[in-house]
Amino acid sequence: MGDYVQNRVLLIEDDDELRTLLARYLSGQGFTVREAANGQDGLSLAEDHLCDVVVLDIMLPDINGLEVLRQLRARTHLPVVLLTARGDETDRIVGFEVGADDYIPKPCNPRELVARLQALLRRVNWDQKVERAEARQVGDLTIEADRRRVLLQGVPLELTATEYEVLQVLLAHAGSVVRKNDLMQWALGRRLASHDRTLDMHISNLRRKLGDDRQYRIETVRGLGYSYRVAV
Amino acid sequence: MGDYVQNRVLLIEDDDELRTLLARYLSGQGFTVREAANGQDGLSLAEDHLCDVVVLDIMLPDINGLEVLRQLRARTHLPVVLLTARGDETDRIVGFEVGADDYIPKPCNPRELVARLQALLRRVNWDQKVERAEARQVGDLTIEADRRRVLLQGVPLELTATEYEVLQVLLAHAGSVVRKNDLMQWALGRRLASHDRTLDMHISNLRRKLGDDRQYRIETVRGLGYSYRVAV
């Protein structure tokens, strides 16, 4: 949370009065505020990484707020705080299920909004994604992230897109155990369902392509996940 | 241990009734719950990746909840949800400042707690973090939490998932007695039934793998539980 880079909030709220009020308060608290009076505008503003966090009213004139959230989630993991009518538990629970990070009942206390926004941003900044830009070396593997390929002893592997993602995640955590759950989330972008063997297949294929017959490279940690073994 | 790994909640709450209630509810919702009745216990349980998320009451008998949070933050970025008295805005604001991720006013709605915990875990899991846990030493044992393994005089032990959990809990309380009940709850995620010898078996297997013939390491405290002995 650099002091010089202001955090950018996208505020999607149809009530002009409330929106202006909040926008003013947030500005005063050091946020850069972008405003949208309806879902359509909100979505397009969110498109181009123009903000760090979204404050979204559930009641909107055009699209339902939850639908906006759903569409946001289909494309990004942008943190979202919902504004809901006080006491409307349904909206709240559904909101969380669709993927909201937090919610505040209206009429909201601006100080609380700010506190929650800051907590959320702090969390997101702590857990920054690993930067995968430059080429890295793990044992005899070379990762060329920009070209999305991996070399085994200098020879490029013929990996599919998913296989690359899976291997990428394993390598980013080389040496430690990656839970199936997380591997699924990070590489495949969805949750692990109860009888889903997809991941196992990708691992199996990866092992074959890596010439990893004995599972020396990708180690199975039963009941947990997998771990890319680093040479000692 | 089902198809997917359960999330582990550390519940720090002094009110026995409320704690038990919440623990039961969270268990029912698929969490593994570890309980602490005071800040001291809470902090030691939070060591070593023993849990994924913390629920922390602000009002505690020994250390102030905020102080617990502060000490937690000094070491980890473990996600924390605060339980505060309703309407106490000071606690809330200070809580966020010290680094809480969320707060819920008491008396809390368990469904909301679960929803918030899940939102938080989802956020943490999306933002793939690479916080490497440093190895901890207990006598001649080295715990490598991120690799989920334990070394005995430098040599890795071949532990199963459950054995690892059991040992982990014992080590977190090294020197003091862990009740069978609690050990069961924390390591196996369920209650101790009347003629259940499962735990005894895991202890037995652990002892064998530790070369602990004379039960010098894992001491039996008849009628109570077990205790990992620390060398003096």
Next chain:
DNA sequence: AGGGCTGTGTAAAGGTTGTGCAAAGGCGCA
């Protein structure tokens, strides 16, 4: 000291769960 009672140690059997992998199915894309 001896006899019951309870709690613990551990071997072996049994059942459950998680994983590896081949093969078939399905989906999107050119």
Next chain:
DNA sequence: TGCGCCTTTGCACAACCTTTACACAGCCCT
């Protein structure tokens, strides 16, 4: 339509957790 790739299905198998069974140790009581 054909191709590549992701996913599903099915089976085999291995790892593991739990149960069962029996032996024994500690404790209380008489």
